[in-house]
Amino acid sequence: MFKKYLLVGLSLTMLALGGCQATQSSQPTHENAPIIANKKQVKKTTAILAEKAFKSGDNAYLEVNHNKSTLDVRQWQTERIKYGALDDLNRTTTNTAFLSKETLGRSNTRHRQTWQPTGWHNQPVMIDSQRVFPESRGHLIAYAISFNFNRDGVFQKGELGSSNNPKNLATQTVFSNQRTMQIFEDQVRQALTQNKKVIYQVTTVFRGDELMPHGYWVQAISTDKKLNFNAYVWNVQPKMQFDYATGRGHYDGSMAVVDQYAGNPYQN
Template structure:
């Protein structure tokens, strides 16, 4: 372009304009892809999709409610009273995930506190609820033989029998799972003659939705079992979260840490059931086919 004056400023402005347009197009495509992904996951339900997107955009999760968790004032740490209240104030909305992380998924248990194989079972509160933390100090010998399970008969607060059509809504949820409590008696001591895991222990049961117990809690219990089978020592804590004087827990905080730090999680599971709404004051359920829960 010899002999011609080049309008460099104009060229730069034009290039910036194209970049902004391209950036806007890419952003729009990203939004469409995100909406489509949530839509597909929700099964095409409009309200579920909107609630899920709102949750993502506003950060409505225990991770924002308990961004930096406090360590309980005990010799082994765990869930603090103030963080318990923060979890109790969380409200589940249809279309959200069944669980959220706490403290960026890092346990507040103190891994060096593992001294001996035992379980600390908290006493029932004045309403006969398991509203405090049960904390287990576990090792490989605590992995239980599933064939030794017996029928559960304890009725925790807010317990109701499942409906006549056989659909499971309620479970007797263990705080410290049967599968990782072999040899532990109801006083929390290890007894080698006791081959089964914890069963029918009022201090270790709460009324839990079948979905939360069978679909979600088992995910984290399997992580603990896997670590134990690798001969790791694990501290595992479970805390049902009650709001006020309600008899049914709103959810349960599960956290664990191995002494070598390879296992480390901290989550809050909502006590919810797809297709039903609970009255947490008494545990009664009513049909609500609009209630969607994402795994």
């Protein structure tokens, strides 16, 4: 009798194990699986970055984790963008993309952007006798490297899903968008033109319930590990101060930002 129960027990155990294996194999594929490997770590790092304060004269960005990405290349096999859901205040969160040469395009093909992200005002300001619009609708995943995706981030030839996508646009200063972010977007673009595959992630960093992000946490790694960076881009503008709770700004001639972009000299 004991042997009979033992055999029955072993049979049930094997069925249970078989069921576990079947359940694992029926899990969503990488196309639908969570893309952010460690959401707790992302949340923790974002909270730490949110408490940092920019001081006039500081560099335009900070290195994070000694400039080494924490992204896991093993999670990705095909082109995909995981657009993070807007939060309770309608703010962008974290977008992660697996990019290739197939996702490159030209920025002059995009349609007019009409979405107004949180904190969007873009009121003109007089700086050095010039009328300046200091804000832009900044793409988290840059438009020119995110072609052929639909609005859900699925790779689909001919689609322009990052164009005017609320989950991919945030209120960003022109300086941060066109200067500092270019440092990192250019690295990704160059790697893609060399036929590398790149995982690229951007998180908007808000403080409390403020509507304009204080900065953008950017990191990327290529599958061959030769491209690898991790940085925090300040959402600031020379000669401007912003109320991040509302997104409104005003002229401040004493506000200085060290321009680390190697391109043409910055002009307001």
